[in-house]
Amino acid sequence: MTDTSPTRVRLADVTKSFGAGPVLDRVGLDAAQGEFVALVGPSGAGKSTLLRLLNGMHAPDSGTVEVLGTDPAACSRRALRTLRRDVGFVFQDFGLVGRLTALENVLMGALATLRLPRYGVMTYPASLRARAVENLERVGLVEHRFQRCDTLSGGQQQRVAIARTLMQDPRVILADEPVASLDPATSVAVLDVLGRIAKEDGRTVLCSLHQVDLALQVADRVVALRGGHKVLDRPAGELDEAAMRAVYAAEAGHG
Numbered sequence: 128m129t130d131t132s133p134t135r136v137r138l139a140d141v142t143k144s145f146g147a148g149p150v151l152d153r154v155g156l157d158a159a160q161g162e163f164v165a166l167v168g169p170s171g172a173g174k175s176t177l178l179r180l181l182n183g184m185h186a187p188d189s190g191t192v193e194v195l196g197t198d199p200a201a202c203s204r205r206a207l208r209t210l211r212r213d214v215g216f217v218f219q220d221f222g223l224v225g226r227l228t229a230l231e232n233v234l235m236g237a238l239a240t241l242r243l244p245r246y247g248v249m250t251y252p253a254s255l256r257a258r259a260v261e262n263l264e265r266v267g268l269v270e271h272r273f274q275r276c277d278t279l280s281g282g283q284q285q286r287v288a289i290a291r292t293l294m295q296d297p298r299v300i301l302a303d304e305p306v307a308s309l310d311p312a313t314s315v316a317v318l319d320v321l322g323r324i325a326k327e328d329g330r331t332v333l334c335s336l337h338q339v340d341l342a343l344q345v346a347d348r349v350v351a352l353r354g355g356h357k358v359l360d361r362p363a364g365e366l367d368e369a370a371m372r373a374v375y376a377a378e379a380g381h382g
C-alpha cells in the first residue's frame with residue numbers, strides 16, 4: 128500500500144435516513160486500491176446501510192458516493208449492472224446453493240458474463256472451469272471441489288462464496304458481516320483469505336464486523352460507526368483494544 132494508490136471507494140458527507148432520524152449522518156470514507164477496511168460498530172450503527180449505498184441498493188439523501196469513479200445511485204440500470212460486475216458482495220449467510228458442489232457454486236459467479244444458463248460443470252467453457260478450480264485453490268478448498276456445499280463447514284462455505292465472487296474479477300469486494308456465524312478461529316481463517324486477496328490482487332475490501340479484535344488483526348484500517356456517525360478512522364496498526372474501548376466509552380458518555 129502506498130499513498131499513491133488510487134481511490135476506489137469514496138463517500139463524502141453522506142446522510143441517509145429511512146423516515147426517522149438519519150441512519151448515516153454526514154459520513155465520509157475513502158478506500159484505496161488493495162486496502163482492507165474493517166467497518167465496526169454495534170448493531171444498528173449503519174454498517175450494512177453504508178455497504179448498500181456502495182452497491183447502489185440505496186441512494187443517499189445527500190452527499191457523494193463514488194465507487195470506481197461512478198455514483199451508483201445516478202447510474203442507469205445498465206450502467207449499474209456493469210458497475211456491479213466490478214463490485215463483489217459477500218453475504219453473512221454465504222448465499223450458496225447447498226445441493227450443488229463447491230465447483231458448481233463457484234462457476235455460478237461467472238454466470239453474468241455468459242449469455243445462456245448453464246446446467247452442470249461441463250456446460251461451462253474450459254477456461255472458466257480452470258479459473259474456478261484456481262479460485263478454489265486460492266481459498267484452500269480445491270480438494271473439496273466435488274463436495275456438496277451443504278456438507279461443508281460454515282467457514283468452508285464462506286470461502287467457497289469468496290471464490291465465487293472472484294469469478295467476477297471484482298475490483299472492490301463488499302463483505303457484510305461475513306463471519307458473524309463463525310467461531311473465532313474460523314473467522315480469522317476466512318478474513319485472512321479476504322486480506323490476502325486484497326494484498327495480492329490489489330482489490331479493495333470493505334468488510335463489516337462486530338468483533339473489534341478481529342478487525343484489528345486483519346484490516347489495514349478500522350472505521351467505527353456508532354449511531355450513524357463515524358467515530359474513528361485509523362490505521363489498524365495504530366490501534367489496540369484499549370483504544371477501541373476508549374472510543375466506544377467516550378461516545379457512550381456523549382449519548
Ligand SMILES: Nc1ncnc2c1ncn2[C@@H]1O[C@H](COP(=O)(O)OP(=O)(O)OP(=O)(O)O)[C@@H](O)[C@H]1O
Binds near residue numbers: 170172173
Ligand atoms: N430498508 C430499511 N428501511 C428502514 N430502516 C432501515 C432499513 N435498512 C436499515 N434500516 C435501519 O437503519 C439502522 C441501521 O441499520 P444497519 O443494518 O445499517 O446497521 P448495522 O450496523 O449493519 O447493524 P447490524 O450489525 O445489526 O447488521 C437500523 O436502525 C435499521 O433498522
